[in-house]
Amino acid sequence: MGRLSVLIRQSVRLVWASGRGLFVGLLVLQVAAALALAGQVLSVQAVLTAILDLEEGTGATASLWTPVLLLAGLTAVTSIIGAVQGHMQRMLGELVARSMWDQVLDVSTGVGLGNFESPDFFNRLQRVQSNALSRPFQVTQGLISMGGALAASIGVGAALVSISPLLLPLLLIGGLPVLLTSRRESRLEFDFSVAQTPVLRMRQYLTLVQTGRDEAKEIRAFHLADWLHGRFDTAYATYLGALGTHLRRRATLSAIGNLGSAIVLVLTLAALVWLILDGQVTVAGAGAAIVAIRMLASQVQALFAGVQRIFESGLFLEDLEGFLRLAEPAKEDSRGPEAPTGFAVVSADKVHFTYPGSDQPAVRGATVELRAGEVVAIVGENGSGKTTLAKIVAGLYEPDEGAVRWDGTDIRAWSLASVRSRIAVIFQDFVRYALSAEDNIAIGDVTRPLDPDRMRTSARAAGADGAIESLPDGYATPLSRLFAGGRDLSGGQWQRVAIARGYYRDAPFVILDEPSAALDPRAEYDLFASLRHTLEGRTALFISHRFSTVRSADRIYVMEAGSVVEHGTHDELMAAGGQYSELFKLQAAAYLNADQT
Numbered sequence: 001m002g003r004l005s006v007l008i009r010q011s012v013r014l015v016w017a018s019g020r021g022l023f024v025g026l027l028v029l030q031v032a033a034a035l036a037l038a039g040q041v042l043s044v045q046a047v048l049t050a051i052l053d054l055e056e057g058t059g060a061t062a063s064l065w066t067p068v069l070l071l072a073g074l075t076a077v078t079s080i081i082g083a084v085q086g087h088m089q090r091m092l093g094e095l096v097a098r099s100m101w102d103q104v105l106d107v108s109t110g111v112g113l114g115n116f117e118s119p120d121f122f123n124r125l126q127r128v129q130s131n132a133l134s135r136p137f138q139v140t141q142g143l144i145s146m147g148g149a150l151a152a153s154i155g156v157g158a159a160l161v162s163i164s165p166l167l168l169p170l171l172l173i174g175g176l177p178v179l180l181t182s183r184r185e186s187r188l189e190f191d192f193s194v195a196q197t198p199v200l201r202m203r204q205y206l207t208l209v210q211t212g213r214d215e216a217k218e219i220r221a222f223h224l225a226d227w228l229h230g231r232f233d234t235a236y237a238t239y240l241g242a243l244g245t246h247l248r249r250r251a252t253l254s255a256i257g258n259l260g261s262a263i264v265l266v267l268t269l270a271a272l273v274w275l276i277l278d279g280q281v282t283v284a285g286a287g288a289a290i291v292a293i294r295m296l297a298s299q300v301q302a303l304f305a306g307v308q309r310i311f312e313s314g315l316f317l318e319d320l321e322g323f324l325r326l327a328e329p330a331k332e333d334s335r336g337p338e339a340p341t342g343f344a345v346v347s348a349d350k351v352h353f354t355y356p357g358s359d360q361p362a363v364r365g366a367t368v369e370l371r372a373g374e375v376v377a378i379v380g381e382n383g384s385g386k387t388t389l390a391k392i393v394a395g396l397y398e399p400d401e402g403a404v405r406w407d408g409t410d411i412r413a414w415s416l417a418s419v420r421s422r423i424a425v426i427f428q429d430f431v432r433y434a435l436s437a438e439d440n441i442a443i444g445d446v447t448r449p450l451d452p453d454r455m456r457t458s459a460r461a462a463g464a465d466g467a468i469e470s471l472p473d474g475y476a477t478p479l480s481r482l483f484a485g486g487r488d489l490s491g492g493q494w495q496r497v498a499i500a501r502g503y504y505r506d507a508p509f510v511i512l513d514e515p516s517a518a519l520d521p522r523a524e525y526d527l528f529a530s531l532r533h534t535l536e537g538r539t540a541l542f543i544s545h546r547f548s549t550v551r552s553a554d555r556i557y558v559m560e561a562g563s564v565v566e567h568g569t570h571d572e573l574m575a576a577g578g579q580y581s582e583l584f585k586l587q588a589a590a591y592l593n594a595d596q597t
């Protein structure tokens with residue numbers, strides 16, 4: 001009972017916050033329906049008494065009409081209430097779902113990036129999306145049907161007590177077996193859901209692969225359709241096998257519970273027969289009692305079904321609450337004083353970082369420094385830790401050791417949200433939003449109204465203007481074939497849109513993570529050469545694994561296996577004859593050979 005009252009309190013809070021008007025309205029209707037049901041029992045008794053009086057010749061036909069009309073009226077009222085309630089419940093369910101979605105999306109967009117490295121997080125997210133979000137609606141229904149069944153049980157119970165007080169306790173006991181088995185059933189359901197989440201996610205992933213636009217060409221080119229279908233079928237078969245076992249267990253439990261209730265109902269009816277034979281109940285009373293017992297049995301069943309729904313949803317709601325708590329550290333991000341609007345020096349000071357679940361550090365004691373207005377480059381081979389270091393400098397990952405400092409102050413001293421607002425990052429794997437070209441650029445800064453001039457200047461600076469202006473609707477063209485009138489861009493054109501997005505953001509510090517990977521060598525050279533002019537004094541960190549691109553940087557850091565192994569200007573590094581000069585010559589030779597062939 002303790003657990004039930006906690007769950008009911010939680011659920012009421014949830015429903016109350018989402019749609020209190022509808023909730024109260026539904027409860028009022030439930031009480032009205034309960035009164036109408038009790039009225040029906042009493043009307044049946046009155047109808048039967050009038051019929052018996054007529055037969056015995058002691059009553060008049062006219063006295064039959066009033067209870068019959070009353071019974072008809074009450075029956076109509078009950079069914080109308082039922083119909084209206086259905087629609088109101090649907091609306092309330094949607095309101096509850098919306099407020100839950102709001103909270104879930106707050107978590108998914110607010111939690112630390114580290115969560116997205118963990119399959120556990122995705123399993124929880126999946127459970128929350130496919131289960132926990134529908135559960136609040138179930139709880140709402142459970143609460144309302146409980147409230148209604150309780151009111152109806154009291155009403156019909158009172159009517160029954162007026163006929164014979166013995167029958168009521170017997171009927172109430174009838175609900176107990178179902179209640180006892182329902183707790184066990186709810187645990188089974190939750191455990192099943194937890195166990196099946198990874199299989200379900202794999203199935204959904206296989207569906208996405210087989211329906212995705214990007215994957216479509218590779219599936220055809222590699223003849224993957226049958227192979228992927230096979231994997232999908234196997235995943236489905238595993239799930240169906242487990243579902244069969246699970247449903248058999250649940251069916252056995254509910255059969256036991258319902259059998260228990262049915263036995264109690266038979267005992268109640270037997271007691272009624274005994275009361276009639278003993279002369280303690282009149283024939284009219286017995287008729288009404290049978291109606292009342294039927295009504296009450298179904299109400300008691302509804303009451304316990306409501307309790308069962310709440311119990312069953314309870315475990316999922318706890319899961320949901322645990323998930324929502326993940327956002328608490330994210331709220332911390334916007335606490336603390338605002339970061340200064342600029343800096344003289346940004347440094348990463350002996351930073352170490354290991355990805356969650358990984359045993360190898362991705363960055364080991366790396367130190368870099370950027371002075372205001374400088375264009376600094378990080379180079380290194382694939383997997384050397386460049387992107388990870390950039391994410392640490394951007395305040396997206398917190399270093400395990402060491403610190404990122406602005407003019408000597410650890411950025412953790414300020415609100416992380418404000419630090420991030422001073423930085424524009426163009427990611428290697430930037431997002432291609434299925435929105436207009438204009439939105440794709442202006443998304444770089446959504447804190448102020450769209451500035452068309454700035455947007456066009458940014459597009460021009462990134463060299464994206466030509467491609468966009470030749471689209472059917474220019475900047476208003478959706479950059480996706482998913483939507484009517486949409487067009488797609490080439491990889492290089494998309495990359496320029498992403499660069500324009502970074503330029504559009506009015507931030508003193510710009511981080512470009514391999515922004516030229518999809519550009520041809522001339523475009524890449526032009527991009528870097530024009531960077532200083534485009535950024536107009538802003539500080540830039542440029543990441544590349546093409547050494548020739550960044551030779552004019554103010555300073556170049558060379559990374560290898562997570563550490564900075566060399567740094568200096570191009571000339572200094574070439575003169576040092578270390579790894580930079582070796583890799584630079586290797587890449588240059590590869591280009592020369594390519595030119596000669």
Ligand SMILES: Nc1ncnc2c1ncn2[C@@H]1O[C@H](COP(=O)(O)OP(=O)(O)OP(=O)(O)O)[C@@H](O)[C@H]1O
Pocket residue numbers: 117355356358361362380381382383384385386387388389428545
């Ligand atoms: N999300 C992740 N989870 C676990 N390990 C990761 C993750 N991302 C990168 N790593 C590992 O961290 C190391 C550094 O990766 P990082 O992406 O920083 O290198 P990079 O120098 O930017 O490489 P590239 O030039 O290929 O982009 C690699 O060994 C990589 O396997």
